[in-house]
Amino acid sequence: MIDLQKVIFVCGPTASGKSAYAIDLAEQIGGEIVNGDAFQLYRGLEILSAAPSLEDLARVPHHLYSQLEPTAKNDAQAYVNLANPVIAEVLSRGKTPIVTGGSGLYLKFLTHGASPLPTGDAEMRKQLDARPLEDLVAELTALDPEEAARTHLKNRRYVSRALEICLLSGQKASVLRDQWLSASQSREKQLNGRLISIPRPTLHARIAKRTRLMLTCGAIQEVDNLQSASDTLEKAIGFREIRSFLHGEISRETCEELINAATRQYAKRQETWFRREGWLTPVLA
Template identity: 40%
Template sequence: MTQKKTKLLVIGGPTGSGKSELALRLAEEVGAEIVNADSMQIYRGLDIGTAKPAPEEMARVPHHLIDIVAPDQDFTASDFRREASAAIEDIDRRGKKAIVVGGTGLYLRALLEGLLDSPTGDPELRRQFDDVSGEELLRRLAEVDPETAARLHPNDRVRLVRALEVYTQTGRPISAFRAAHGFSGDHYRALKLAITVERTELYRRIDARVERMLEKGLVEEVRELLAQGYSRELKSMRSIGYKEMTSYLADEMTLDEAVTLIKRDSRRYAKRQMTWFGRENDIYWLEYPAAFASILGHVIEFFG
């Protein structure tokens, strides 16, 4: 007997596009709970710089996987998959619907498709490819893993280097690990949505959001984290917004310079997110808030 798959609404897209607001509105309309898939909102104390939902928003709809680890704790995509799966199972058992929302594409992929049982990254080995052109990387990959090479573009350095790294470490092409990977699609039936925003408007929203973070007390938040003993070298403290503010507080740059860098790096991150989600399969790009009524209709039909 085939096990019934749990239905999930998954909302992705670039930072500043309105994912959290959309998820909140949809959750209230269909009686759902929200599972966070933002790799920075998992950290306690990193509130303003991560645009974490406000307490009153979390009071309106139950949220999961927010504030679950300290800033100095490691939390991987594998950890996310485990914790998110447990939260979704709990939500489903109570007869509620689950909405997974966040811009960390790797988290969403880990949840929906699982993780390849391939070796962990080797920074030293990866550095050997730093000065190799994308065309040459693709040529080398085609010699040892033509299946993977056929799917990649010379500009996709991250995946090219990862594929060559795996082959160098194991003597096996990453396509072989992928072929042996049988998780995909086993547990969930997902409706994947992403918010599309015209680039100029998205960048305007990002700049405005950074200004709001400053008004809400981002400088004071970072100062307090440092006072609690959290090193500026932690992964959490190296994230956008925090690394620039620690540099400002160390008198390495002015506040204006720090803010300019936060805006710039946020825009670059949004661009990378759009590229990531643009490569995902079966994802529907919709405008928000303009198309909210249409989005709601799709969601009601999906869960119905």
């Protein structure tokens, strides 16, 4: 088990300055950077994914960048399986791992572990969707009155999910959720995290500047050179937009506008996600 008290997490929205902050911190304390970004794990799209520059890589040791083939699939648990041995190795040398990135779910799995709640079951969900909401509420109330009392009972999706948890696990959803919350709160007392925070207008200006530089400095060529990519990698912001440009479906100007808009939306979702993580201490980049 890794001692998370000895690990520093640097989180924040894209283009907020996480990497620069983490590198400065690493130089001050003798730390080493461990990637916490889903797309910087891949080789072949270093410009598009804003991976560290050669100059950055030369300043302090970096780990888990450009590790995966473009065709490799990846998810949060697979990331944890990659990251834990690296973090342990850095700690074994007396160095401080500084996990840096903006992929909230990946970092959540690394810091808190996977949720014990069962994943959705398509067949069961189909059956539940065919039943009246009042019927679902009645069954949930009978099986788990505590969960029913704190569920928005007019929201079919919430009711259906709570009932699904009960039926799939054979346990009360309220008990599973409370156990997970208690374990998470206990774990968070060990965590040392920084949340990079900058004004939104400044962030948007940085996003626009970075997008233009990416397109000018090789991101289009990266996508053009890629023969095939996994479903995971194709989700990288800019990948599909550049493909559309290369296929003549949109102009370069439209491509840039679409990437900017998608990046701004992603940054907003990241800000919302990380604000819910009370263990992160806001800092200015």
